[in-house]
Amino acid sequence: MTTNSTTLDTIQHLFAEVTRYPRELLTPNADLEEDLGIDSVKLGEILAVLREYFGLESRLTDDIREIRTIATIAALLEDRLGRPQAMPAAASQLPAVNNQQDLLAQVTSVIAEVTRYPIELLTPNADLEEDLGIDSVKLGEILAVLREHFGLESRLTDDIREIRTITTIAALLEDRLDRPQAMPAAAPAIIVSQLPAANNQQDLLAQVTNVVAEVTRYPIELLAPNAELEEDLGIDSVKLGEILAVLREHFGLESRLTDDIREIRTIATIAALLRARCEQSQAVVQAA
Template sequence: MMVDTVFLLPGQGGYTPGLFAGDDSPEVREVLDTADRIAAEFGRGGVSHLLTHTDAPSAADLVRSDSFALQLAVFTAAVGSFRIARRRHTPDVVVGHSMGEIAALTVAGAFSTADGARLVCHRSEALLAHCPSEGGMVALDLPTGRAAHLVGAVADRRLAVAVSNAPRQTVVAGPDEAVAVVARLAAALGAQATRLNAPFPFHSPMLAVAAEAFGEAITGIRQHPLRAAVYSPVAGGYLQDDTDLKALLVRQLTTPVRFMAAVRELHADGAQRFVECGRAGLSGLVRRSVPEVDTTRTAEARGAGATPAPETGATPVPAPAATPTPVGTGPVASGVSVLDELRELYASVLGYPVEVITGDADLEADLGIDSLKRAEMLGKVSAHFGLGESAVDGRFVAQPTLADLAALIAEVRGGAAPVARATPAPAVTATPTPVGTGPVASGVSVLDELRELYASVLGYPVEVITGDADLEADLGIDSLKRAEMLGKVSAHFGLGESAVDGRFVAQPTLADLADLITAVQPSAR
């Protein structure tokens, strides 16, 4: 089918305190009232206050204190934001990210708003009752293939690639200990690894029992014909009226989300405008996955090829004027703190989920923002907050965290919105690998010797260097580095002129190289 406009409905990360503050429209009020009514059916308090009061608990607070309310608030935010987005655009296709699939199916007519909320509540109850508590999720700045290789290296069946978001953003879910190992391995490879503020290890085998309980609980909910096209990143295609959508939602708990593939297929079908219903960072993921498309968030327009306007939520943000704006007159959304605006802006430009950008994360050490990128971002910060020449002050570039930068902006602006520090993201440190010196002990296979040699020279943990890992695609060893390594391999195994043979450099994996070494030098066994 031909597609022009795609609406994206967020899952985790889609909740923002006070998202609908100041919006008294009947269509949003109806969603809020419905969510409160369904929460009461389950013996729970309503969630409308979370989305209408800017001083409501943060997502991090709700993860710790009330994940049930958080999940229902995420759904309500997505459906309400869809209704706001529909004021300006008409979608050709609706896509839900993770739990956002329930909201996508609801706005497409497969379920009533009340039943959509019931699906979320049953899902939350199943997770609370049956999900092990020691699980979590980590976002890796790695392609899916390389992230999958790390998961394989850890060898824990409960660990899985959960979400493929963008060319270099993959989320892994599983037991806390295994997730921590993956984070350390990624850090050893020089990749950013950030623990997500997720209440459960979504899209992993750890949720199998919860998924079964969820399926049993929703048998009485009725599925209706779709009134709009829906593309599922879990099913990997368009959904039909004869698709068992409840079964899909059950399967989704343990099945990976292929968001990047969905975006690229829709782009191939002609999609040129992606409208994010909310502000969870999906727009940034789209821009990292496909070129030259319009990305818009709720009640905010962005044109392809233009400098991205700051993403600050439901209120449109005017484009910066050519003449510097006087200090203190830049756009600050009502009820949104300077820190929250900075987090949104950095997430939008860098393509990170907004929950990754915490106030106390070190911009360079934790987020990988080097001095050049920091200077570029300060230009955008200056335009967004109307700082003018104030931003030239060396104090701005010297601030190590967004919380520090927010405090300085508030000081310079003199009366900006209050600054609130976010919970710091746990630091991920690499476990140093001892550097090897010469051949390993006799009796070790050629492959194991190769793994030890490559690990010692490259500084990788040896468990990352598996026999079937593609040297270039999985381990990032380019042709020049491969040639350098072959010199060391030749010296180590005494191959002499044999290593000049072009077959050596052509071997894609260490297992293939080990086989060739054994064939050429039988004594290497």
């Protein structure tokens, strides 16, 4: 199968952005793990950004191990974009977990990769925020990678605040892997009562700005609400896809904010789309 050069070029750009590798190193047929050192955790992070960028509602493959090269991803993407979105796979197709300790080790490995913490520091019962300094934004990033890694079609919990330790994450995962995946919910995609508190428009804007600052490492003072994301801040569509993936996890969204990522030009736009989603869900709840 001949791969469209535009698709391949976009994927290579995304890989370069997430891995910080020079573009010329990312040849289409290089083995991701053996030649480039990209393990399944980092690949999960890349695939989470890809799903957001291309607006995919389900994962590219039921077995992440079959993805060996960038060319493989491009072929899978072209196949997916050329047909209707697939329904989520059954739980039996999720990655195998031999026991509770194995699951805990996988979760710990993902957290170490995302946070760059030494794995020895990540004890199972350490408080994520108080002991490890992992706030809700970073936790959202971790959960986005875990969802991709384990092929989960919905979030682990309706309230991210209930996740206090690595043990909690492993327990929620174990419960999810023991039962069939739920079918995607019909609209509304979120329930207002399950959202992190956003008391007003400014509070919502502040939360979005905080997420953008965490993902980009920009000083928060730089992130003016109406600054142009690409022209003023240098945030391209790949980095924006990464931000939106974290926001979806942080706010518990089951579907993307917009069908066209190009319509998002500012942080204020993101906050407005989030507010509209909240109001839409509130109206449905009140009408029920």
